[in-house]
Amino acid sequence: MKNGLLQIAACALAVGSLSFFAGCKDPSAKGGEGGTTAGTSGSGSGASASGDTIKIGLVASLNGEQRPWGVDCEAGAQLAVKLFNEAGGVDGKMVELKVEDSNSKPEEGKSATEKLVGDGVIVVIGEVASGITQQMKTVALEAKIPLVAVGATNPDITKDGQGLISRVCYTDDLQGPVMAKFAFDKGLRRVAVMTDKKLPYSTGLSKTFVARFKELGGQIVAEESYQAGESNFGGQLTRVKATNPDGIFMSGYFNEVGPMARQIRQAGMNDVVLMGGDGWDSAELISNGGDAIVGGFFCNHYNDQEDRPEVQKFLTDFKANNNGNLPGTTMGALGYDATALVLDALKRLAAADKEINSANLAAEIMATEGFKAVSGDITLKGTNGDPAKRALVVEVRKDGFVFNKAYEPSEVLAK
Amino acid sequence: MNSVLPLMAGIQLDWFSLPQQLVNGLVVGSIYALIALGYTMVYGVLRLINFAHGEVFMLGGYTALLTSYAMGYSPDAIRQAFAEGREVTSSPLNLVIMLLVAMAVCAIIGAIIEYFAYRPMRNQSRIAALITAIGVSLFLQYAGQLFLPSNPPPSVAQDVNPYQAVYTKVFSEAVIGEGGTVIRPAVEVTITQGRVIMLITVVVLMAVLTYLVMYTKTGRAMRAASHDFDSASLMGVNVNRVVTATFMLGSALAGAGAMMLTTFEGTTLQPFFGVLPGVKAFVAAVLGGIGNIPGAVLGGLVMGLAETLVTWLGYSEYKDAVAFVILILVLLVKPGGLLGSNKVEKV
Incomplete structure (x- = not known):
């Protein structure tokens, strides 16, 4: 009886957690669940402005x-x-x-x-x-x-x-290729990719980056995943290191990128160029990543030093x-x-x-x-509904993000 | 012999990096073991799975961080020092204080949770207590969302802790071909000073725990209560005190783990910080045989190594799933756990 209860609890937890990890992969697959919208102005023609x-x-x-x-x-x-x-x-x-x-x-x-x-x-x-x-x-x-x-x-x-x-x-259709082109133009040829498999954003961005970087003639030497909330990336980074990359593309959010950058340097990959998408954009990136993230590059929407x-x-x-x-x-x-x-x-x-x-x-x-x-x-x-906008690549410095290069969509997406 | 490339083509055993991966697994596993001890000790005495244990772990991380702020390593102070070109390094004493404060605060939190949430439920059905535990866990997570900062800037945590050195032992150098192609990867083991200290601390804490449980009066009372709660109380054991002590011990270990993880691994804190390690450590406790102290340690190490070896095989995306596969297998094959007793219980 005692053990039985434990088993039930443990199994419920295991199954629940599994579906939680799997379920987070693609929220886009879910359709509207219907019947939940609060009534607005009558028969679905949308609200209109009334009152003051x-x-x-x-x-x-x-x-x-x-x-x-x-x-x-x-x-x-x-x-x-x-x-x-x-x-x-x-x-x-x-x-x-x-x-x-x-x-x-x-x-x-x-x-x-x-x-x-x-x-x-x-x-x-x-x-x-x-x-x-x-x-x-x-x-x-x-x-x-x-x-x-x-x-x-x-x-x-x-x-x-x-x-x-x-x-x-x-969109990521632009952001990934921008970073791929930037990496290639910078002379990088052997890039490893770290993806947060829990984020649709991260998996999508890694995909567009990898596709474009290969098209340009670069080599993706390793593709490793992690999960938001994880703290030790030793296993994945050991694999990455063994492939002798000259750059690492980290498509997740700043929360994990900071600690990961530290562990990359601690693992002895000191000259590897770190890159990412707009998920890096936060002052916390620098406090979490310290010296390890300084010198990294990411794609962003604008930079406050533009004139x-x-x-x-x-x-x-x-x-x-x-x-x-x-x-x-x-x-x-x-x-x-x-x-x-x-x-x-x-x-x-x-x-x-x-x-x-x-x-x-x-x-x-x-x-x-x-x-x-x-x-x-x-x-x-x-x-x-998607504006054709230019994207910027900014460099991480100790005291903020500095403009490095701007890309128009036409120059990135052209074959 | 080109066993690393291409990585994408299924399993490629990369024997060169195995030593490093074993070290990685040991580091991860030691933290799981530390948290798992809390689960297993509480279960041993009360037959209760304390689902709020992961949240105690989370609060330990915050306590360590706030302690470091209070000792003058606040983000503002550090920023100012950098601006003035001053070098800031904390002393080992700072880290010891952080560790002790985190352990003490967690011990108190554990005792409070037990007193207010679990004690009133002690004579209720086990499922009611279990649901209370889940409730406490959710309460702490969401209260944390209200009152605790997400991603607070780390302070002593990383930039200024004195254990930044990296030890590398190279057994054979890598052979790199044209264009950076790896002909033969290096065989080497790299470990940071922080991780070495973490491992040593874990061993010391476990030794202390063993001493407390095996050679003190409270420890004997704990073992008695674990053996038969009611009889122990009839024999004059103050079971309430024993339960409180158990919660305090387990929580203190979680606090130590959280302090070391945020300090030496650079993990960023947020109110859900305890969920993933908590679940993994719970699996570790069940794997080793819940209620069994050496079992929790063994379970934690096995979990850490299993995860790392899955990554080593090239399946990092299944790293977390493996924890639950192991759990299901253990429950099917050996429900008592690796070191647990398999005795048939009377219903």
Whole structure:
């Protein structure tokens, strides 16, 4: 009896954990579960603006693993709304930003979106990560509300978007090849890849990197996986070291990249070039990785040392509204861009004397052309919601990230 | 003889790196063993699986970090020192203090959990106690989300700890061909000073534990309670004190493990930090024979080595699955665990 109980508990735990690890692999496979959307304005035509304010929604990871990104994203969005309202709003009508926390979790991002829809927002902005945005998408499609993703780079996000789903960042279809080309141009020929198998973002990014790097003529000498939350990478790194790589591409988030970089150096791989994607983008990367990560390169959306007027204006405004602090991550700028893009579309809608509702707003967002965003010009007209944006490669220094090289999509994706 | 390349083509036994992988496995396994001891001791005395043990481990990591901040190694202080060009290095004494504070705080937390959550459930059904344990575990995780920072900057933890040196013993040099192709990989073993200290500390802690359990009065009372809880209490053993002591001992070991992991391995803390190590250590405890102290140590080492060897075979993506495969196999073949007794229990 006693042992029996233990066995049941242990088996339940084992099975539960297995399905947990496996289940995290591909949230995109799940469809909408149906019947969960709170009623908005009648028969699925989306909400329309009524009352004194126009409500727009933001879902951000204000807690959990992606907190540094979520907090910046919210600050950027708040800033955009504040500046917009100070400039007079939409014909004197103020815009109200409703914020919900996703806790860095896909399911909670979904319920947060449902709550916003119930509150009567006409558009939802977010999220900073692909897994969460996938779930938000199902709600947006059902409620027929436009969704503007902030930092979701997985290519599938905008697939079958019904003209509702767009984003302000580049996709992994660009990001992976950019780093592949950068690595090849730098003279690297033997690159090892470390993938966080728990993240759709990481597995997707590794795939596009590997494909492009091989096309260019480089050799992928090792492909190893790990899992978010793991702390000792000795086994994988020993294998990597045996293949004598000249570079290592780490496609996961900064949380694990920092400690991994330390262990790479401790294992004696001192001259190997470390590279990654925008998952590295956080001040914590440097505190977690220390000297080991300094000299590494990653792909990012913008850099605060660019001298474009949009960047400098954004930084000045951000500082003025956040007690003199600058955003710690790129998501400050992207959150601002996504919100400003929505507000710009609202303004155009009002200028054209069209009714302000979700359907019209969605069409207007998709008609965006040459919008001057902090992270570069955004054109959504004629696309499926993915703007063709340039990507930057930045270098990690002890005191921050320094611009190294910019790539236009055309020069990376051309064969 | 080109046994490393291509890595992608199924299993390629890379004998050259086996010594290094065994060392890696030993390091990972020693931490699992340390956590597994907490599971096994509590089970031994109370027949309760303390699922909150992983969370105690997590809190130990935070305690060590905050202690280091309090000793003047806060991120701000370190940043300032770097800006002024000062070299910051903590003394071994700082690390000892971190270790002791983490162990003490964890011991207290363990005792508090036992007193408030498990003691009222002691005479309830075992399943009720088990569910309480899961509840405590979730409570601590989510309370941690509310009150503890995610990814706090490490401090003494890494940049300034005095054990950064790396020892390398090369048995044979690598032979590298044209374009960096590996003709024959090196045979070498690399280990950081921090890991050496970690291994030594684990051995010392286990020796202390063995002494406490085998040669002290409380230890004898513990063994008596483990043998037969009710009879022990009839014989005048203060079972409440024994249970508290058991929780404190187990939790202190978890605290030590967390301190060393964050300090020497550079692991970043977050409120779910204890989940994965906790689950693996639980499997280790069951593998060794839950309730059996040497079994927990053996189980931890076997788990660590098994994981590393799966990686060595080239299947790092199945590294975590292997823990559960082992668990299922043990439960099927030898439910008592490797060192557990297989006696038939009266129902």
